[in-house]
Amino acid sequence: MDVQIRGLCHSFGEKQIFDRFDLTLPDGGLYGLTAPSGRGKTTLLRIIMGLLQPDAGAVTQGLQFSAVFQNDRLLPGRTPVEQLLFVRGGKRDREDCRLFLSGILPADSLEQPVEELSGGMQRRVAIARALWADSDCVLMDEPFTGLDEDTLRHTADFILANRQGRTLLLSTHQREQLSEYPFEWLTL
């Protein structure tokens, strides 16, 4: 199912962020969203996910989303494996989970509480969680924040390899570093 936005209007106080904004993201596409800070990237993602009610306009209903939020939102005191099992699966899926995570994190970090991991590693746990969860559409808000260039490429490869045909929309400031990837770029 496509993600469709029609006649979106939204403002914060006096500041109008969207004024009759339209957007269609055909199903299964790979989209990059870029804009200067404060133009409403996070607001748009939150409206698509249904977490923020717009002032006016219509957004496609009935899609199941998974997401990387602006902050990681990981369960305190839990390991990367437990973060993934929280959104999908049970004890039997532990090994699958470990295997999945080992594509993006060192093996010795998988059973450590997330507080003991670096900021970049925590970010990658949040990315892996969004891809591991059952969803029709994956939204990522600045997923590469805090990652060095090599890790960024490795993470981008991991994202593309594991999106499994789902629509992927990610917002980023790092468009240049992703130029070799087949994103369709949208600018606000």
Added chain:
Amino acid sequence: MKPAKSMQPLVRGLLVALFWLGVWQALSMLAAKPVLFASPLDTVKALLRLLPTKDFWAAAATSLGRISLGFFLGLLIGLALGIAAFRFSLVRTLLSPLLTLVKTVPVASFIILILVWFGSGPLAVIVSLLIVLPQIYTSTLAGLGSADRELLEMAKLFRVSPGRTAWRIYRPALSPYLLGTCASALGMSWKAGIAAEVIGTPLHSIGEQMYLSKIYMDTAELFAWTATVILLSVGFEKLVLALLRKAAK
């Protein structure tokens, strides 16, 4: 030679205990009448006299059983009502006047009413329950309300089941509140429970034995029973808090 570092707290603790025993001994010597103020030695003698008797163990076991039953019932009911009130605002509104009543009515009024309605048997159970329940209820509401909004939003977006959300987000938020409240409620349930027993004098209870000590002006025995209550209360508190901490992990 200086004591090892690990010994220092122990030595300090012993010195503090010795100091207060000295104060106690001095006060008993000032009073000059064991009937008014028994010395530490008289108290230990009274305790040693009580220890081999069946009545001592029966009273200690009965009071421990009643007060702990009241505490656990208060914990369970307070927790259940707190969860229901957090989930449904109507329950919270309905319970509000009742909980205010339980919190503000003097314990003595409850004790008299319970004696009239149910007799002295379940007195300590009900009083202990009434002391614990409102505290647990309030702390459950506060603990659940403190759950991280962003984590809850994440769980909602990922369509995580309510059970899993409760276990992984609400339980860790609730635990510190509940542990803190239990630590104070445990001591208060013992104080109120024993006070109720002294007034209601149910058979084979510490309260009844304390009341008899008063009748016979046996201060040493009264102190011995008080020491028993302190030991039981502290032991019970440590055991329950250890169990709760284990459950919270």
